Amino acid sequence: MAYADWPVDETPKKLPDLSAAPRATQPRKRRPRYAGKYPRGFEQKYKEHDPERFGDTITKVLESGKTPAGMHRPIMVDEVLAALAPRPGEVAVDCTLGYGGHARALLPRLAPGGRLVGLDQDPMELPKAEGRFRAAGFGLEVFTPYRGNFAGLAQVLAGLGLCGVDLILADLGVSAMQLDDPKRGFSFKYDGPLDMRMNPGRGRSASALLESIAPGELVDLLVQNADEPFATLLGPALAGRGFATTGALVAKIHAVLSRINREEVALSVRRTFQALRIAVNDEFSVLDALLRQVPACLNPGGRAAILTFHSGEDRRVKKAFASGLREGLYSEIAPEVTRPTAAERQANPRATSAKLRWARRVGPSHQDAAGPALG
Ligand SMILES: C[S@@+](CC[C@H](N)C(=O)[O-])C[C@H]1O[C@@H](n2cnc3c(N)ncnc32)[C@H](O)[C@@H]1O
16 A cells, blocks of 8 residues: 555544543542462553552563563663754654653653654554653643554644654554553464454454465465465465464464474464564555655654664665665665664563664754854
8 A cells, every 4th residue: 555545543633631631530440350469461460550659560570671561661762862863942753652762762852942743553552652741741832642654654744734854763563562462462472362453443453364365375474574484384274264362373373383393383473473463564565655755754954763673674774775875865874773782682672683773864954054053
């Protein structure tokens, strides 16, 4: 689908202004019941879902290298800030707002006078993120949440009356909130409906995809999206069948690959889930659409930074930035990829496969063009 065909889901005006809602009027949630001494399920981890009240629990979970339930740890924040070099008065768009970690780091650096648009296609997580920003004191004049797909970035910005922005950030893939919530059906680790849609209101679930796909098509999908070495065994066995749950799919992969050693099978399960997620969310097409629009959406001198998590994504970013440089759209691009430090990989294993690339639009930024500040 061409990017122009991607409908922009909703204008920010339709999102509730959670800053106006006093805490006391919000209904108290019942603590979910759990068996045993400690809560184990995503929903049961009530302390992790309430970081303001249970800060010490959050600290302990983070120190153990895990991500608290309902949170996302932003990756390579210092490196992203170095690449984007945000300055007071600039306008930024975070194409993948998620929990808002990167946006929270950017916003103070855009003040005074700057502004950030936080785009995300997830209708469940975006209002929660907006609530956190409002509670932290970021008003409508500095932070604008927007529900939509970044494939329609130019249209989103035009709708907000912005003909260009100074900074564009995209941190690709799924958030920990999506991955860890069994109800979203992204993870092979937890049993839940086999869905995998970042925006459950659009497109078809992974279960529906498997039910309708032809065996040969599934083989191609597994190879193209995840380099799956057992694609020719898995394609015919999984295509055209109904798998209602993530657990049922995992069990079938184990059954099909019963003669293969367990470690290899575990990798195949991981890769099959990745391949399906990419297909369900059309991740390569929307990334291509975003990359085509980045130069035109950046003001002169503007910077873009993109975090990728697998080779299919990084290849596209590398190629698009290199051809933008050749065509004279960018004045400079990252000479090589930046990876997380060993310390970050140890503290947050989910950062391990991250790669960062950046590009700078030709021309002086409006701040440079204004000349040195007087006084
Ligand atoms: C890795 S998380 C971003 C985390 C974020 N940087 C933070 O610090 O919390 C990716 C987010 O991007 C969103 N997303 C992924 N693809 C998208 C797309 N094509 N358009 C809009 N949002 C997208 C997902 O819903 C998810 O919330």
